[in-house]
Amino acid sequence: MHDTSSHAVAHHGPPASFIRKHIFSLDHKVIGKQYFGLAFVAVLVGIFLSWLMRLHLGWTNLAIPGLHLLSSNGAPGNLMTPEYYLQLMTMHATIMVFFVLTTAPFAAFGNYFLPIQVGAEDMPFPRFNMMSFWITFLGFIALMSSFFVGDGPTLGGWTQYAPLSAIGQAAGPGEGTGVVLWAISITLFCIGQLLGSLNFITTTLDMRTRGMSLMRMPLSVWAWFITSVMGLTAFAVLMPACILLILDHVAGTSFFVPSNLVINDQLLPHSGGSTLLWQHLFWFFGHPEVYIAIVPGMGIVSHVLITSMRRPLLSHRVMIYSMGALAVLSYMVYGHHMFVSGMNPVSSIAFSFPTLIITIPATIIVLLWLGSLYGSRLRINTASLFALGFISMFISGGVSGFFLAQPSIDILLHGTYFVVGHFHMVMGVAAMFGIFAGTFFWFPKMFGRMMNETLGRIHFWLTFVGTYTIFMPFHYIGLAGNIRRYQAFTPDYMQQFIPVHKFITVAALLTGAAQLIFVYNLIHSRFWGKPAPDNPWEATSLEWSTPSTPPPWNNFGDKMPVVYHDPYQYGVEGSTGDYVMQNSPERIETVRDEA
């Protein structure tokens, strides 16, 4: 028997200097932690922005002490201007969607654990991997710098619909330099994620250790792999779209601006562009992006839940195929964002059916979790609570998809808070729960210390109840016609929603504050947490079989693991207890896929 895989060749040596070890590291684990740190900073900024927005929505004329320090133009006398509200909103969404929901579950955890879980020493292109992080980081800097340049960040929303986004300063504050910085940021982000996706795909296909067949890969690996295939195609469309948008600003082109537009009584010089072209390009990325944010969460949640349930899912394969089906269908549904966009009404029906059909694999995934819970030996801890919370959120956010998939109903719901409630629950909160589950589960391996369980549970309870309190009312007022992206509710019929907005604001402030418990837990545990054993959850996958915790620079030391078992051999009678690790040569009766 060979002890090393033929593929496991040293791609880089141990880090020699401080800079190579901690800053420009080639080690996928360090890069994963860097992505985690980036997402951590980004989510704090994102939550802070949402606090400011929520305060303004509840009490529009409220002076927020110190706000003028952030922007003297945006908040003269500490009162938020309408345009500053939109600028904060755009930044909140961009930061959250790109730099939190994509980086944390996909780039951070994927980087750290995908190579270890397939038994690889590192990724095949460590330099690309390092570039992937630093380019993404530059993207974040470019985005944040727009707060301090010219008249502030763009106000056009994270969707940046043209021509508002493409005609420059004339369209409003932040629509000049702000948009260009936004587009540069997203272009860089796309490049970073394309490099990352390439690495993920090649690692999965080419770097697996001996015995690690595709079907023996943990569901988290499958989820990251499927996500990187989506990322490779989706970001490859958004990136050129952003470059065209930049050209419309700086090179006098008119890709997204048609002729005969008049602003401030001035006829604009543009001609020949198409505003719908931007929407098609954007949503061709935008809808897969929703799945890029949520599929890693599905993988992480499955992985955590299986360990907590002490049994494999009813079917490993059906889970993989369902996630694959989500990925394939995610390209055929994007037009449901455009039902009332002026797109041909027949196209709306063409996009409606795949959107409805995508609920089938999503339902299968939920049923697999539920069916596997049945008869399990569920262990409750913070990680499993968040994983179960993910399922609850995913169901709640998912069912509203039935409405938004139908163009006829979209007449009533398009552009309302119903949509805001839907996507916050299904891709925002659910994905965040996936991130929390992953953090509590993998923190011991990443940092060699346990997180505080009591604080974890308090954080979970406040977050679970809090997020429902915030986002359920969004659906109600959306049904009644409350339009999103309004800084104040001036239409007569919207006055009735203001008390609801006050309620939501209080809930959001409290739930946001509860996240400080997590921040404290994370930082405190990092330095003063209880030392973690190698395999605290009695889990089976390879990340728990590394020779040290955290793993050494080359993951498995000198001896690459050999895999003998399917990933989730729980509920067996092994010498270690009710589980057998993937790399254990122990012979057992395999727990078979029941499909």
Added chain:
Amino acid sequence: MAKLFAVTIIVIAILSAIPIVRHTWWTSQDISTHGAPIDEQMSETMAESGILFLASQILLAVFIWKFSRPRPGEKIKSFPGGAMGLVIAAFLLVGTEVLALGAFGAKAWASIYFTPPGANAMPLQVQAGQFAFYFRYPGPDGKFGPLHPDLISEANQNIFGLDTEHDPDSKDDIVTAEMAIPVNREIHLLMHSKDVGHAFFVPELRVHQDFVPGLDLSMHFTATKVGRYEIVCTQLCGLGHYNMRAYLSVFSQEDFDSWLKKQATFQ
């Protein structure tokens, strides 16, 4: 902890459903001839997804309650029917549901969008611009004069860019900041934007359509109830987006005629 969690899930699910069942907040009244199938579709979807929502949350809670405290030595049990059973259930239950919703929804959509406006529909033009809607009635000649974007000037009150000197059809066109229509008369609304993307949404009228710069779009509808309603913009159009709205008055034919006459004298 697990039992408390299970109870919390059920309580949240039920509390979430109460405002929906009681219609505490609900869609506005329908004042259109085409809105009934939309509302029906909404109620159908609400009922079906509501059942799915409650059923799956309760199932999740029950399983958490039941299986978080296994007796020592208790073996793992399998869900009756296994994964294949669940896949088949998903296809049968959700598959039929979405196909039915899709088919009926498509029918409702087609009934609105796949029929051309009637020959007697009253033409009415709306122009969206940062941050106001303006409306144009063709006047006694029944014809709209051509638009000249280069002539648009809010300073000179030439909102649409009309050349009343050279275009005879423009001379009697009536431009207003408020929309008024006669009740029970089909309206053919011609839509264009002068600057960026906007949208035209009247919740009661079940009419929702984006303005797309560079595209001339149209809608047709009939209002069935006299009253005053609000038109709001739902497409982010800049800093004044939240305040971009206009009123729609649905008048009796006589009231409409006298309103229009009065507007004409202002031109």
